[in-house]
Amino acid sequence: MTTAALPQATTAGRELPPIAGLGIAALASVIASGIYLAATAGRHQVLGIPIALLVAAGIIVAVAVVLLVRIPEFAWRKFKMVFGWAIVEYAVFAGMLTYVFVLDHVPTSSLVLLIVSLALFAVDIPMMFGFSVARFQPVDTPRREPNE
């Protein structure tokens, strides 16, 4: 059972960068790339399309990461906790899918693109999960200098 406590500062009321929106955009790009690769498997593949989608997703993820780390006061401990466990979960899933692709002798070029997709997934999804939780959590107490 919970008990009442002193209120703690949160990021509520502050403007935060659109990490969740960027994460969803990157996710959509990665999935679109995967759909193209799966739909054209065994046929003539124009790899420029999935490469362009993955590059776009990579740029979006990079922008999201930069915007995220620039948030001055945030519940970083909670973010890192959720991010860490989500990474573990998606590492298991990514490992399983990679195992299937390797077992099925997916062509090297497609395999590389699929692994890049899974790597982007492994950053993007935990980042979205961590942000979604941490945005509503009390911000970490800032470290104070001795002379402050």
Place this chain on the structure above:
Amino acid sequence: MSETIIEPTAGVEAPPAVPTGEHTGPPPGAPVVPQFEIVPRVGVAIAVVILALLVGAIASNSLWALDFFHVAGGGLWTGIDLFVGLAIGPILGMMSVQARIEFSTRFMPKMLVIMPTLVIVTLAAGYQLARHLGNLAPDYPHHGWLVASYIVVGVMAVIALGLLEPANLAVLFELKKERPDGERIGRLMRVFVLTAGITGVMQIATLVIMSRLATA
């Protein structure tokens, strides 16, 4: 390029900001949040066993095992999505804040383990099954239906991973706070139920495609 976080509001269920005297329990009128694990350990252990069996099915290329994992996983995924979105959701909306909290603390942690496990089991076994049956061959006559299923699953994945799961996690962590914000929980639960409903309706498209492919 910004979004505003809504200021947490003290609804009827919110406890007073400052505790007084020796009071250590929840203040009068505050919702009581039961103890719960965000990620149930027993559920994780069961998921690990299921994933190990899935690896065995894929490694052995057993048609029966692959078919079992794909059909059972897909059926449960579809059924749970439809049931949560179209049956549980409306019921949840009519419950009191206290009842919603009690339901959520028992229901949401289980969903956090069940749904990702079902998704990976269905997709991994389905891919291997399709390869085994020759459905991925370039000359497969119903290739269009297969691509349609990829697109439906892709859209569902974006909704589930981008909106549904983050809302699920945010609710659980809000409930773990010493002073959970009832209004925020209600808002996040609405996102969860709405997205579960959308994916549930999209699952009907999956059912149509898969039953068409299975009988083609």
